Amino acid sequence: MIDAYEDPGVPDCRGGGRYLWWLVTRQPGRSLAGALLGSTWMVLLAAAPYLLSRAIDEGLEPGDFPALAGWTGALFAVGAFNAWVSIMRHRTMTRVRMDANFRTVKVVVGQAIRLGAALPRRAGAGEVVTIGVGDVLTISQALTIIGPGIGSVIAYLVVAALLLSVSMPIAVVVLLGMPLVAVLVVPLLARLQGTETEYRERQGVLTARIGDLAGGLRVLNGLGGKGLFADAFHRDSRRLLAQGYRVGAVSSWIQAFGTGLPTLFLGVVTWLAARLAAQGDITIGELVSVYGYVAVLVAPVGFLVECGYQISRGVVAARRVVRFLRLEPVPDTGTRPAPSEPAVLHDPESGVRVRPGRLTALAAARPADAADVVDRLGRYVPSAATWGGVPLAEIPLPQVRERILVAEHEADLFAGTLRELVAGRSDPGAEDIAHAVHAAVSDDIVQALPDGLDSPIDAQARNLSGGQRQRIRLLRALLAAPEILLAIEPTSALDAHTEARVAERLHEARRGRTTVVTSTSPLVLDRADTVHFLIDGKVAATGTHQELLDGEPEYRTLVARDENAEELLN
DSSP states (O other): OOOSOOOOOOOOOOOOOHHHHHHHTTTTTHHHHHHHHHHHHHHHHHHHHHHHHHIIIIHHHHHHHHHHHHHHHHHHHHHHHHHHHHHHHHHHHHHHHHHHHHHHHHHHHHHHHGGGGGGHHHHHOOOOHHHIIIIIHHHHHHHGGGGGHHHHOOOOOOOHHHHHTTHHHHHHHHHHHHHHHHHEEEEEEOOOOOHHHHHHHHHHHHHHHHHHHHHHHHHHHHOHHHHHHHHHHHHHHHHHHHHHHHHHHHHHHHHHHHHHHHHHHHHHHHHHHHHHHHHHHHHHHHHHHHHHHHHHHHHHHHHHHHHHHHHHHHHHHHHHHHHHHTTOOOOOOOOOOOSOOOOOOEEETTTTETTTTTTEEEEEEEEHHHHHHHHHTTTOOOOOOOEEEEOOOOOGHHHHHEEEEEEOTTTTOSEEEEHHHHHHHHHHHHHHHHHHHHHTHHHHHHHHHHHHHGGGOOOOGGOOOOOHHHHHHHHHHHHOOOOOEEETTTTTTSSSHHHHHHHHEEEEEEEEEEEEEOOOHHHTTTTTTTEEEEEEEEEEEEEHHHHHHOHHHHHHHHHHHHHHHHHHHO
């Protein structure tokens, strides 16, 4: 099984089926052992009726007790050996599934690391959660085909051959049974793939909305939007439930065929064998063996249907994984050096021009428009943005990351002490930390913790409030002291009093360095040297906060709405 630090290999991302096959080929020895053990187990199940028929015909019926004892001993030995084979088959297949599970987790986590900060811009949180929680397990279950799946096919052929030695009509009936199962089940498997794919997509969307609800519940409640969001979530969950019922309906028919058809065959073949025995065409022992063969076939046929079901679901899950693995980070083809001195950042798509050494604010009716501008200026998405006249795409990415920092208001916070959390990879001095704590208005947070900066913080800082988490994120960004800081909604979770102090101290702490904030709060906008007012992602007006208030009615309406929101929150 794959080691925790072992290279998982390069996955085959040409399709869901090819990805499943790649998982098989990554453990060829274990996969082959699973197939051999599964086949042996299934075939030896069919050996029991044969031995039983010999014991009846050669021992019990003629009264030959030594022969009866010999065949009975053989039956016991085969049963005991097959029990051991079954244990080994189960252990081997468990390892196969666990390897597939861990290997998929590793390639998904590796891809997430490879995408880095571009991950939330390329894939939704709900999609990643759905892959990690459900798809990985579904993929591993699909590899059941290696053991009992292959064994079922071989056992089916062996039983058919044994039945040929007993009766041609019975063998023909059994041989025709499998194509009949395929004719009935394959269309259902195709339908299952379609319904399951739609279900997984809706599940990912709903999971993402759960995360949005958890993160913004306080704001929604303050603005009176909790009920609207809850109604929308209820409608989406009902649609997901209805889609789940459709998936369950198809699955139930597949499983019903997997259990019902073999039982139907058992009845038909037993009736046919009984008629042949009554006519003297087969012996009593052969009648017993026929019943045993067909009874044994219930397991292989059921396994084949189950394998088809699991593979169908596994292909759907693998397609989602493959789609995630196909995502590419922002390409780094830069060869031109970054400007040696502070220079203008320009986004031609929106018209935003950020002058060096100033605090610039982006105010947009749709916050996503301002965030898109930041993504382009931070080179998280392909764009025509320039830095000092040089296209950002032509500057080596390490140089961009070293000097331009994008600080998101929901950036991850990892577990550790507060000092480790805000320091990152640097080793700031006590004076630098104190200045950053003051600038981010985080003094009260440090003082309230039992051990100050050395107090443990939970993952995502769950032991802090939403406003405290936001100030800790800002503290971390300020402590990094980048040449250019691009902050997305750095005060959206703060009360008006704290927000005013953050705006004042941020302006002072970043004096002489380039800073961009996205916000519609008048407390923040009033402290900005330049405000770009965006409409539909384009600069509609530029000036100071007061100039825009006096000359732009739409800007005044936007700011007034934000003031009303602040009053509700307070």
